[in-house]
Amino acid sequence: MIYRSLSKILPSALGAAVFALASFSAGAFQQPGKITAASDMTFFPYEYMENNKPAGFDIEFVEGLAKAMGRKVEHIDTRFPNLITGLQGNRFDIINSSMYITAERVKVMDMIPYLKSGESILALKGSDYQPRKPEDFCGRKIGSMGATSWLQQLRKLSAEYCVKTGKKPIEISEYQTDPQTTQALLSRAVEAQITDAAVARGAVEKLGDRITVSSDTLIYPVLNGFGVKKGNDEVRKALVDALEKYRASPEYAALLKKYKFEAPTAKDLQELMPKP
Numbered sequence: 001m002i003y004r005s006l007s008k009i010l011p012s013a014l015g016a017a018v019f020a021l022a023s024f025s026a027g028a029f030q031q032p033g034k035i036t037a038a039s040d041m042t043f044f045p046y047e048y049m050e051n052n053k054p055a056g057f058d059i060e061f062v063e064g065l066a067k068a069m070g071r072k073v074e075h076i077d078t079r080f081p082n083l084i085t086g087l088q089g090n091r092f093d094i095i096n097s098s099m100y101i102t103a104e105r106v107k108v109m110d111m112i113p114y115l116k117s118g119e120s121i122l123a124l125k126g127s128d129y130q131p132r133k134p135e136d137f138c139g140r141k142i143g144s145m146g147a148t149s150w151l152q153q154l155r156k157l158s159a160e161y162c163v164k165t166g167k168k169p170i171e172i173s174e175y176q177t178d179p180q181t182t183q184a185l186l187s188r189a190v191e192a193q194i195t196d197a198a199v200a201r202g203a204v205e206k207l208g209d210r211i212t213v214s215s216d217t218l219i220y221p222v223l224n225g226f227g228v229k230k231g232n233d234e235v236r237k238a239l240v241d242a243l244e245k246y247r248a249s250p251e252y253a254a255l256l257k258k259y260k261f262e263a264p265t266a267k268d269l270q271e272l273m274p275k276p
Contacts, residue, residue, distance in 0.1 A: 028234040030093050035071050035235075037062050037096040038087070040080040042177040045202045045259060046098035049077070057198075057259045061114070062096045064251055068242040079176060081147035084108060087227055093235050095227030098196060100149040102222075103274035110236050111225035113273065114243065116264045118218035119150055120200035122185060122193040122211050130214040131192050135161060139168030143181040143190035146174035150194060150220055186210060194219070198261070223264055223272045 030036045039047040039058060047056040054075045066073045076092050083095045087109060101111045123130050131137060134157050144151055151172065158170040173190050175181040182203055185193045192214070195203070200213050228236045246252050247263070256262065264272070 028232065029071075029238075030090070031074070033071055034074050035062070035066050035069065035094065035238075036074045036076060036092040037094050038076040038078045038083055038092040039095075039097040040083065040177070041075075041077045042179055043080075043098055043196070043199060044178075044206075045198055046196070047096070057255070057261060058096050058098055060255055062094075064246050064249070064255065065239065065242040068245040068249075069238055080145065081176075084227065087229050090229070093228070093232075094239065098224050099227055100222045101225040101272075101274060102149045105149075105227070106274050108230070110228040110230055110232075112228065112236065112239050112243070113223040113225045113264055113269060115224040115261060116221065116268050116272070117224050118197050118221040119194050119215075120197040120213050120219065121215040122182070122195065122200050122203060123191075123214040124185065124188070125208075125210055125212045127191075129191050130212075132214060132216055134194070134219060137170045137192070138162035138165075139170075140192065141171045141173060141190045143173045143175060143184045143193045145178045145181050145195065146176060149222070153220055154194070182207070182211070198259070201260075221272060223268065 039054070041047045041049050041054055041056075043056075045056050047054065047058045049055065054077070059075065063073055078086055080097065083097055083099070084105070086092060087095050095109075098115075098117070099105070099111075100117065101113060105111060121131050129140070131140070134154060137154065138158070139162070142154070144154070151174070154170055154172060158172075162169050173184065175184060178195055178199055181190070181193050181195065184190045186207070197218055204211060204213055226239055228239065
């Protein structure tokens with residue numbers, strides 16, 4: 001029921017920020033019969049390389065959507081900080097990289113929600129420091145992948161909570177990829193890592209004897225969304241229509257179950273979509 005009503009829900013949630021069209025044609029799809037999708041394939045379990053092939057939830061998901069469109073996917077591996085500029089430069093049709101929908105991002109591109117997410121905190125197993133929430137970061141060295149939406153929230157927390165209450169600021173170290181951040185945690189270059197909740201679970205599955213999820217609730221709940229260049233109404237509409245078709249398929253339900261994910265509810269869309 002979620003995606004069937006998506007075209008009705010999104011206008012009230014995003015208004016002109018999502019559906020506004022540019023005054024010129026955006027060129028539609030890059031290639032006939034294909035959809036070019038850019039991902040930072042270092043973000044297990046969403047998108048990563050396995051046996052030299054793209055794998056993960058987002059990869060399988062966009063493959064299902066492409067099938068519903070009657071298209072094939074051309075996957076492009078691009079580092080996260082370069083995704084939006086690449087989209088604006090017409091290097092690909094969509095961003096398909098577990099990107100959080102934020103007020104800043106919907107100003108520069110259209111975003112179509114498909115998943116609810118948020119962050120978790122990783123700490124060394126057995127360490128005396130086991131932060132439960134971001135407020136526990138004051139005066140500590142915290143690692144994160146660069147260009148993520150929660151970095152702005154942490155800097156604001158550091159200035160408006162830590163410093164103003166007489167605590168030391170958060171010392172944030174940014175890394176190009178999430179695995180590099182986890183390696184910094186393992187080598188004790190940072191004391192904790194903040195990352196997507198599903199990514200944190202995946203890291204624990206791989207390194208469960210060395211790290212643990214120390215947070216006990218979902219931090220900064222948010223929606224994940226595809227990014228489409230503003231004005232490219234053909235691609236945006238094709239994605240929304242494909243979501244509606246794919247949602248009704250048994251493959252969609254099986255994919256969510258496989259990765260232990262849940263589609264956003266109508267309430268999530270109303271509450272978490274940034275307002276224009």
